[in-house]
Amino acid sequence: MIKLFASDLDGTLLNALHEADRTIRGAIKKAGELGAHVVPATGRSVLPIGDRGFTGLKIDAVCANGSIVRGQNGEVLKTFSVDPAFVEELLCAFPQICFDCCTPDGMFSSGSYEMHQAGFKRDGLMRRIIMRGMRARGGAHEEQFFDQPLSSILSHEVCKINCRVTSEELDRELKAFLADHADTVVNAPFDPVMFEITDKD
Structure with missing residues (x-):
């Protein structure tokens, strides 16, 4: 069966x-x-x-x-791609966040490598050890391009958007923003300090 x-x-x-x-x-x-x-x-x-x-x-x-x-x-x-209009609105509303935009062609990040890494500082010690082990065993899974302009990101089919925020205030603001767009996207992270945004369907 x-x-x-x-x-x-x-x-x-x-x-x-x-x-x-x-x-x-x-x-x-x-x-x-x-x-x-x-x-x-x-x-x-x-x-x-x-x-x-x-x-x-x-x-x-x-x-x-x-x-x-x-x-x-x-x-x-x-x-299943995220609406490009939503991607543009999100990235323009939160320029201080490094959004990692997953596409079939690779990962295109709106921020720098340093911004990307700063997001991991909120993880607890055990989570950091586990993540380090995963990265060490798995190696590079896809090409990642940092400091990408909005036009470059939008030229690709964005299917998922990942990010980690560095402050509780920013966390609340982003969650409120996503709640206002619940008809378009869903946030389903594997860890509460992360955001993993996809099309709602």
Whole structure:
């Protein structure tokens, strides 16, 4: 009866080293042999075939919180983009925030690398250790371009917008802004200090 098995990665499908080990790979293969379709579902924008122990497995991936669906070779099968008018309004309303705009072509950030990194300072010690481990094990998942002008960002199909804010006041202002645009977008972060914004559908 089960035709599709979708799973998050870190803390769910992957082991403590954030990889698909022999046991996990064996379970994925067995599910496939039984006729089920195994699909990693992740907040990441890309899931290269050779990434995290998935080499050789015939799996598609639901990426960027569902806004980018990729095939077995990493090709884009389907996208759900954020309204460009909303992207423009958001970036113009909060120039002090570094927004990481996920597209099928890479990550285009409105702020500098330093602004991007400053957003991680609100994380607790354990979260910083976990995130450092994830980045160290996973390497670069996609190209990221900092200090991008609005015109450059809008020339791409923005499917997801990530950010971390550095003050409680700014956090409240951004949440209020998103509440006013609940008919357009949804914020579904994996961590309460983050924002992960996609089209509401």
